[in-house]
Amino acid sequence: MSPLSPLSPILVATDFSTPARHAVQRAARVAHETTAALKLLHVLPGDVLGLLREWLGTDNATESQLLEQGRQQLLQLAQEVGSARHVRQIEISAKAGPIVREILAEAQCSAAGLLVLGARGAGFLRRLAVGTTSERLLRRTLTPLLVVRQTPHEPYRRALVAVDFSPWSAQALALARQVAPHAQLVLLTVFQVPFEDKLRFAGVDAETVEQYRLQSRARAEQELHALAERAGLRPGQWTSCVLEGDASLRIVEQEQEQDCDLVVLGKHGRSLTEDLLLGSVTKHVLAEGGADLLVSTAHAGQDQPTAGEQDA
Known part of the structure; x- marks a missing residue:
């Protein structure tokens, strides 16, 4: 598959930390494959600064020394990945x-x-990957987010793209092709028979429910192939996966x-108010999955955010 723009x-x-270095290495690989520029950021957390000022006073030189140490480490890291990943x-x-504010x-x-980001870290990135800080960052960012969980020995080989045919699905697929331009794509959609429990409770016979199930599967297959066709995917570039059940379980299973080695999700689902990053699906994938996780934050036809929107 040839890279997109x-x-x-x-x-x-x-x-x-070691997990954060894996994130840098993966970011460098993606930068090389896409010819994008790379920027390395280190944030000295505000709560640490508060403690230093409390202990040492506001006129101490420790803060500037720590920042200079961070810059030197960044320079060394930049030289290493620049040379290794070209x-x-x-x-x-x-x-x-404040970490989230500075990153945004x-x-x-x-x-x-x-x-x-790395999935785990020794310092602030650990707090980003788990708990309320992570949720704040994921809720507020308008920038696509890649959480790196694995040591990046090679370019992404195989990417699972979970779609529900909402406006976010096409953008998630496009982002997957940018970040993993050489990966084989597995397009996964998970369906459920609408109101199955209520239908059974109302006395609808099993044969009729099974007919609804077959129709739901056929409709999902049709929509999946239409999405791939609109994206310009050729048959050899992707495979389809249509399953029934709970989306969070099926994503990790597949x-x-x-x-x-990569899972791709859209930030929202069919409903504009359904934010997967703050719901059970993404939490489950983060907790139980082993692959890197890429989250798309835009939907088809959405304009680029203007200055000031990101902190709204």
């Missing part, structure tokens, strides 16, 4: 302050096309069964 700059936040353009930024501000200032 290059991503805007890729922003990766690091605390220099990334031509790498910038660095060391900041201090940097993503907006850089007009980043992708934000990359990630493992299909041997995928």
